[in-house]
Amino acid sequence: MKIVIIFSVSLLSLIAYGMDVKADNQIIPSDTIESGYGPVSCPNIDISTMELETRLRQLDSAGHNSDFLYELGYLAFQLDSFDLAEKYFHKSEEVDNFATPYYPTFINYWYGQIYESKGLLEKAKEHYTALNDPYYLHLIQAMIYENSGKIDSARTEYLKASEVQLFETVPCRPFWELTQMFLKAGSCSEAEYYSNKYIECSNDKDDFGVFSADYIASDEELGKIRNAIDKCK
Numbered sequence: 387m388k389i390v391i392i393f394s395v396s397l398l399s400l401i402a403y404g405m406d407v408k409a410d411n412q413i414i415p416s417d418t419i420e421s422g423y424g425p426v427s428c429p430n431i432d433i434s435t436m437e438l439e440t441r442l443r444q445l446d447s448a449g450h451n452s453d454f455l456y457e458l459g460y461l462a463f464q465l466d467s468f469d470l471a472e473k474y475f476h477k478s479e480e481v482d483n484f485a486t487p488y489y490p491t492f493i494n495y496w497y498g499q500i501y502e503s504k505g506l507l508e509k510a511k512e513h514y515t516a517l518n519d520p521y522y523l524h525l526i527q528a529m530i531y532e533n534s535g536k537i538d539s540a541r542t543e544y545l546k547a548s549e550v551q552l553f554e555t556v557p558c559r560p561f562w563e564l565t566q567m568f569l570k571a572g573s574c575s576e577a578e579y580y581s582n583k584y585i586e587c588s589n590d591k592d593d594f595g596v597f598s599a600d601y602i603a604s605d606e607e608l609g610k611i612r613n614a615i616d617k618c619k
Contacts, residue, residue: 429457433464449477452484460496468500475500498522507533521550521557528560532567540567548587552600558587559601565611574618581611 431437441448441458448454459474475496484490494517501510507530514522528543541564548560561584568576585608588599603611 429460431457431461433461435465437461438465438467450481450483452478452481453486453489455481456484456486456489456493463496463500463503466503468503471496472500492517495519495522498526502526502529521547521552524550525560525563528563532563537567537571555600556587556590558584558590558599561587562601562603569611569614569618572618574615577618578615581615 438458438461441454441461444454445458455474455478459471459478462468462474463471475493478484478489479493494513498510498513498517501507501513507526511523511526511530514526524543524547528540528547531537531540531543544560544564544567548557550557561580564580565577565584568574568580584603588602590599
């Protein structure tokens with residue numbers, strides 16, 4: 387399940403943009419706090435195959451508009467058409483007449499997501515590096531280590547990701563990834579520990595009573611994890 391959340395300006399946004407903030411009447415230098423964007427702002431459009439087909443038919447008339455092409459790439463990504471998403475994100479950059487300021491700012495996030503979904507982790511890392519978001523850099527480095535069998539190094543990077551302060555969002559996905567990593571490795575107690583950490587994290591609510599996890603697993607996914615842990619013991 388892909389979760390993308392529209393963030394708003396907050397204390398963390400001041401930190402992420404390099405500004406100093408006050409806490410307990412003291413100035414905290416922004417470079418002492420590792421902060422990231424987390425899931426980025428996304429186009430407010432209908433996510434459906436019908437919408438994708440409609441927009442593809444409009445290419446002749448709207449294909450010279452970067453925002454239209456960017457939204458087409460985003461829509462294709464959400465529908466798991468990764469090659470199509472990559473194609474139209476590239477085209478949006480080639481046309482280069484964006485009217486929405488944050489579209490070109492966060493295009494590297496979407497490239498990173500595309501290549502991560504394809505399993506091209508080193509290529510994803512290049513774009514997360516360009517985005518300069520420590521959360522995704524730690525996550526992708528953890529995946530690279532995990533794929534290389536470097537479990538301890540992967541755990542370190544996942545835990546670093548879990549400590550990054552995000553916009554209006556709690557970084558729970560690292561605990562989900564750790565649970566699955568240790569299940570695959572046959573480390574039952576570790577898998578159970580991190581599954582409990584994930585559940586605790588994902589049940590956290592913000593000041594308005596809204597669940598604020600960056601990744602929310604479905605009941606089906608949680609059931610499969612619990613069954614796998616029970617069998618592992």
